[in-house]
Amino acid sequence: MPSDITSSLPDTMLAIVTTGHGGYERLEAQERPVPVPDKGEVLIKVLAAGMNNTEINTRLGWYSSSITTATNQASSQHDTSAGETTIDKPVPPEGGWKGETPFPLIQGTDCCGEVVALGEGADTALLGKRVLVRACMRSAGWESLENEWMGSDFDGAFAQFVSIRASDVFPVECDWSDVELGSLPCAYGTAENMLEQAELTSGERVLVTGASGGVGSATLQLAKRRGAIVYAVAGASKHEALRTLGVDRLFDRHADLVAELGQESVDLVVDNVAGDDFPVMLKLLSRGGRLVTTGAIAGPMVTLDLRDLYLKNLRLLGTTAWCKATFPNLVRYVERGEIRPLIAASFTLKDIAKAQKAFLEKTHVGKFVLEPWA
Structure with a gap:
């Protein structure tokens, strides 16, 4: 152990280990x-760890091209009331972000924690600080799109401790609780990165699908912060909660958006839903408009009319690798009080299966966050 580690730290810790593709x-x-x-x-001593679609997708092997259904449909194939798998067809090994997932793996893409020890050469000013971890890491440099994600490519925050490269650790000075900060990295980082790469500017009209989820609700706040006119699509039962985020117009997820908004009525679509409604998004985009995505919770297979794409000079943007500015921007927004957390519920880490089941019911607004064992 490095000399910086205090004698009070234990030799062992408790963790949730994902042993392979499958059910709970x-x-x-x-x-x-x-x-x-x-x-x-x-x-880092983990204080709170947000929960995301990606942890469930990785466990299910959903990133394999052989799976064409929505996340919740794929999950139901693995689950019975006893929590055991019900499908005979094995998940292909290439079901992770980049192919084969390095099981056994401690997942957990979000981390709020306290720096309790330093490796050789790490910045001593970090010791004792409450920090956030940049979930998307660019170890090959910012000129390369190669990226690594905590909790998908290497062990993450579903444990009492995690070791992370110091350059991806950011102290945060604010009055948010640990749970609130733990909701931030993946959802808000993903949302800010989409808006940054789509070059959203003040006065533009942006439509956000799946607006009640972690990434969706983060996108609403961050788009309003940029001065955009924001339209949100979510189940009607969630509209009251979303109004508090300053949304300009709300639509039910079953609404006829072309009839209600009109063709060529928005400049940017932020769509992490995909599925059957994807063609509608292109109808809504104005000439020169953009669609940005980093997910497909309703299903990855979509219909694309190329005439909409080329006749309207549209741009389709996929965004997994974060920009250099993304995470420092977020920390600055938090410290200035320009955004606020939206917590749906918190669970103890040992109740992760219960939390993931509730997550897949999609009745919540905002983020689920896991708190580790004491």
């Missing part, structure tokens, strides 16, 4: 060694 039985509570920070890394 793949989530195992295990005792693991406390990580030792390498050169340039810090050891």
Whole structure:
């Protein structure tokens, strides 16, 4: 252990380990060694870890091209009331972000924590600080689109401790709770990155689908912060909660958007839903408009009329690799009080299966956050 680690730190920790593709039985509570920070890394005591679609997708092997259904449909194939798999066809090994997932894996893409130890060469000013971890890491440099994600490519925050490269750790000075900060990295980082790459500017009209989820509700706030006119699509039962975010117009997810908004009525569509309604999004876009996406919760297979694309000079943007400015921007917005957290519920990490089941019911607004064992 590096000399910076205090004697009060344990040798072992509790973690939720995902042992492979499959149902909730793949989530195992295990005792693991406390990580030792390498050169340039810090050891973080996890205070809160947000929950995201990607952790469920990775467990299910949903990123495999052989799976063409929505996340909740894929999950139901693995689940019975006993929590055991009900499908005979095995998930292909290439079901992770970049092919084969490195199981066994401690997932957890979001992390709010306290720096409790330093590896050789890490910035000593970080010790004792409450921090957020940049979930999308660009170890090959900002000129390359190669990227690594905590909790998908290497062990993440569904544990009591995690070791992370110091350059991806950001102190945050604010009055948010640990749970509130733990909701931020993946959802808000993904949302800010989409708006940054789509070059959203003040006065533009933006339509956000799946607006009640973690990324969707973050996008609403961040688009309003940029001065955009924001339209949101979500179930009618969630509209009251979304109004508090300053949305200009709300639409039910079953609404005829072309009839209500009109063709060529928006400049940017932020669509992480996809599925059967994808062609409608292109009808709504004005000439020169953009559609940006980083997900497909209603299903990855869509119909595309190329005439809409080329006759209207549209741009379709996929955004997984974060820009250099994305995470520093977010920290600045938090510290200035320009955005606020939207927490649907918090759970203890040992109740992760219960939390993921509730998540897939899609009745919530905002983020689910997991708190570790004491």
